[in-house]
Amino acid sequence: MSPEPSSAHRDAPSASAKPRRSRTTRALVALALAFATALASGPAMADARTEARRHFRAGMELISKGKYDEGIKELELANEILPHPNVLFNIARAHAEAGNLEQAINAYKQYVASDPPDRAESAQILKQLEEKLALQRAEQAKATEPPKTGDGVASPGDTKPGDTKPGDTKPGDTKPGDTKPGDTSAGDTKPGDTSAGDTKPGDEQAQADVNKIVGKARDEDVYRETVITASRGAQSPLDSPNSTTIITRQDIRLSGITRIPELLRRVPGMDVMQITGGDTNVSMRGFNSRLANKLLVLINGQRPAYNDILGSTFWETLSIDVDQIERIEVVRGPGSALYGANAFAGVVNIITIAPGEGRTGFRVGYGDTGQGYGSAWATGRDGDFGYRASVGYTRYPRWTREVQNGRQDITVFDPNQNLGAENLRVDIRMSQRFKNNRELQIGGGFARSDFDVYGIGPFNDYRARFDNSDITALFRTENFSARVFYTRIAAQTSSNHDYYGHTLFPSQANQNVVDAELNFYKDVTWPRSVEHSLRGGAAYRMKSITWTYLRDDTPLEHWGSLFLQDTLRFGKSVQLVVSGRADYVPYLQNVKVSPRGSLIIKPTELQSIRVSGSTAFRNTTFLESYLDLPIQLQLPGVELISASQRYEDPAFRLRPESIITAEASYLNQMSDRFEFEATAYYNRITDLIQLAGERPLTLSNRADGLGGLNPETGRYTVGFGGWLNRCDIQNVFGGEVGTRVYPVEGLDIFANYALNLSSQELPDGCTQPTDQRTSRHKINAGVQLRTKPGIDGEITFHYQSAQNWGEQVSTLSGIRVQYFDVPGYALLNGRIGYRFPIAGTTGEVSLVVYNALAGLADEAPQMHPFGNRVGRRVMGYFQHTL
Incomplete structure (x- = not known):
């Protein structure tokens, strides 16, 4: 069944829509009944x-x-x-x-x-x-050997004249159970005797x-909850210098969700925006956008999942899926002090199941509108050698179509206009342990993906075909680690559709990145009363990128960085965390420094109060640094050159986006029945980067040889575009409150609320327009259930208040900002599953409903003014674990 067309192309509703709604309603009723049955079915597990x-x-x-x-x-x-x-x-x-x-x-x-x-x-x-x-x-056998008599050994049962046989009694003897005065009964002891169970001489030594x-x-x-991302080492969240949220393997399994961004939606303060069937943009505490680039996404704390061409994360291009994830750690707040450029608003660290851990199995799923999911994995260990290998396939359709079949005035890049994202992947990881806590890990992955995204400027419906591969090696000891990885992206990209006579801007992109890093960690005490946990390192990163949209002489970039962190402990109650990192940025030909300081006070062992401050930056991407693209305008025969370099101003350089943040938080884990966290923060953001307005061609430009007829395109250049740093200053005040409660065994409840208030400073001469693209209020709540009979599941609710987007659009008069209201929306997701034994193994069937409320009352939600309307999806799964 094909997805419905978008509102711009949708035909009148058909009668066939009603049966679909009734079927989904029945599925929701069945889901609710299953949960009620599970609650009454017997004992549950917390x-x-x-x-x-x-x-x-x-x-x-x-x-x-x-x-x-x-x-x-x-x-x-x-x-x-x-x-x-x-x-x-x-x-x-x-x-x-x-x-x-x-x-x-x-x-x-x-x-x-x-x-x-x-x-x-x-x-x-x-x-x-x-x-x-x-x-x-x-010794026991020797003690029970019969004594020797004379020259021989008395055999059991032998008697001599006058002896008594077993059971015989003589006059005056006592029968079993009889006692004489002064005798001791069985079990009694006389002075100096030892009874059974007492320690005899020599037993204490034994x-x-x-x-x-x-x-x-x-x-x-x-079983204590630990995080590693905030400090690059395992620690309790109570000792973390940043607010940190963990999405556990249990959360992943019980949710039934297969999209990583949708799992992140439950994190307080996280902004998740679904635009198309294959494009989800994620940010933290505001400033989400198309091609979101404010969040650093890592896999196992090592290789970035973002691409260096655009600085964004294409989630549907990863070589791993949710079945390979151990947990996801989210650092809520800037992380440049440890991770450098692009850890602007926060860090998401996807930690996979270690080689040799877990069990072998597979999972398959199929849903309405042609959804498909498949994943199989094998894991094992032979002594000190462990491995884990996985393969998978994912298919998500578009939520709504951009182009209906039969359009004669439209040309398209791909005739399959129903596809939102498709991913075929394989991933292999191995580890070898050595003596003295040394370990070597090697592995690699490959994914072939086809997906549609919403870009910037005129590229509102963009198609990409990616081959994404990586090779990783890591060696670590008790106090040292070294890693190196290589990633490659080979892509074909194009606008998805346009009118005949207009170009689709087809392009080829290739990215090759080599990254090497050395780390050390050491605990010392100096002076006598102060404990130090030292962590430091050095890194080198080489980027080689070519893309049709970039200038021909795109340079090979060589990055270098140093970082150091010291956690000082003054007794059991006070910690001071001081971090800093220096990054050499080739585009700037300069060094950027990112400091961080955190004071942690623990009134009790399981409570902490944290006050911290830090800075972070997002450097220009290759697109922003080296863009050189002729843009065909709506008037025939003319174009605008959009370029990072200003030909009329060769000294022009974009400045990195910068953020200064202050944060205070309180975390309470004193009870096994609940935990509670409250956080308040302030962010000051400057130098945000955006598309610049057009600069019309002048007679002076022509005199300098600029503009005129472009022999490569056959069009006449009438102006220049590119990028600029915004002149305004953004002030963001916010807070997050969250709790997780375990009231009875089997019931796990979580809820959190985030508040985001922003204001704008306009220096003299600054006329930058503003918007409210971040919801002021976000609410997440959920209930998880696990029962001994094998029935389990989860129901989650998400709400975001209304937004107002100021989007740059191309018009006949150039690039202009237009405002769009996006109403608030709510999502309700649910899963019910049943686990059962299969010949010594485990099988599981489950039903997952995403966005169950869509279309029941109002229209399906739209999370971005240009995005698809996000409808309801139902999917069934079968999993078998050996």
Whole structure:
């Protein structure tokens, strides 16, 4: 079924629309009933990490008090909910401490079989315990041997004259159960005797030997939530110098969402804008736009997912899908102090499941209007070698069509006008562990994608075909890491459609980037009362880019950077984080410095108050730095040269966009039943980059040899365009409040609210128009459910208030700003799934509804004035995990 045409081309509604609505309504009713059934179907399980953490902490406390049986049961429950190698280790160690060597050996075997980093050391512990058990058994066997008599050994059952047979009694003997005065009954002890279970001489030494073999317990909270992006190292969110949100693997699975940007919508303060079936733009705390370029997107903290040509992220070109993601960390606020240019508004770090982790499986899905999803992955470990390989396919149709079939006055780039995005991908990652906590990781990925996006200026419906590939290598030790990666993009691009006689601006683009980075990390104490966590590094980045739209002599850019961060801890309650980075920017031929400072005060171990300030910048993209494109105007035979370099002003250079931010936040994780966070921030933004208005050709320009007839296009140049830095200053005040609650086992509720208030300063002579493209109010809320019978799912609600966009458009008189009102909208998404066993493996079926409210009351929402109306989608999935 083809998507509906957009409002500009849509025919009158047909009668066939009603049955479609009724079918979807029935699906929604079924979804609601399934949730109600699940709530009443039996015991449920709470958030996996939270529940496992509760049992782990209880178990370790019981073991510390010597209550081994109860403590081991708690640890076994934690490991059943969310397996972790360190829990197995502690179970094995507790058995050994309790003197249960057989159970300890079995648990250690399970731990060693999980291929932990200390497998060799643990195998040695296992060997020593097995020798200890063998020695104990030999001593017990020796102690039970019958005594020797005379020259021979008395055999069981032999008797001599006068002996009594078993069961016989003589006068005066006592029968079983009888006692004489002064005798002790079974179980009683006389002075100096030892009863069963008491420690005999030598037993204490034997137990001490066992304790020495197994070493100390691993009592660190293995289920504690940690983040790595804000400081480039694992830490609690309570110690993070920036506000950070984590989207867990459980969130991803229960949502059923396969688009990464839609997963990000639940993050407080995140701006997510769906424009076409293949184009989603994401920003943080405002300033979203077509080809959004204010957010740095990383994969495993290493390779950027954005493209250096435009500075934007094309989410549908990645070589990974949501089934390969362990979690997504979002740093809410500037990150240039650690990550340099383009970490302007925040950082999104997509962390994939490590090689050798998880289970092998596949998932397939199909939905209305021709949606398709497929993903298969294989993972395994052989000793210190681990691997993970995945393949996948995704197809999303357009929400609405731009061009109806049969148009005789329109030429199109691709005859398939129903396709929004299509992606065929493969990704392979491997790791090899060595002694002394050293590890080597290598891997690569490839994706072939076809999608439509909304560009800038006249490029409102743009088609791109991408081949995106990467090769990555990482070597790390306890205090050092080195990585290098290579990425390549080969693309064919064009306007999707235009009237006959107008060019579609077809182009070829090639991007080759090599990135190398060295990092060190060290904890020191100096002076005696101050602890330091030092992190630093150096990076080099080479960019080679060619594109039809750029000038012919586009240079090869060589970037260099240095960064350093010190976390100073003054006791247990106060931390000071000082960070700074210096980046050499080839376009500017200058160095940009980005500092950050954060003061963290912890009234208790699980509360923190943070005050921070930082600066960040977004450098010009290759498009903004080296553009040289003749733009055909609506008047026949004439054109405008849009170029970054001003031929009449060779000294002209664009300045990087700059932001200064201040932030204060409070985070409370004191209870296993809830957590709460409140954040307030202020951003001051200058030098925003936008398309410049046209500069008409003058007689002076002609005298200097500029303009005139362009022999390459056959059109006459009448003016110049390009880019400029806006003269206004943007002041943004905002706040975010969020909570996650676990009221009863099986029910996980989250909600957050974001407020964004902006104002504009206009210096003397500045006439920059303004707009309100960021919703003042954003609300996210959701409910997750997990049950022991296998029924689980999620319902999420999202709301954004109205916006007013000032968009640059091409008119007969040049590029002008026009204003468009975009009403507020709400989204309701839901998923219901059922897991069931299949011959020792796990199967799962699920139904996902996206934007369930679309068309039920008002028109489907439109998130951008030029974008498609985003309708309802229903999709079913089957997953099999080995």
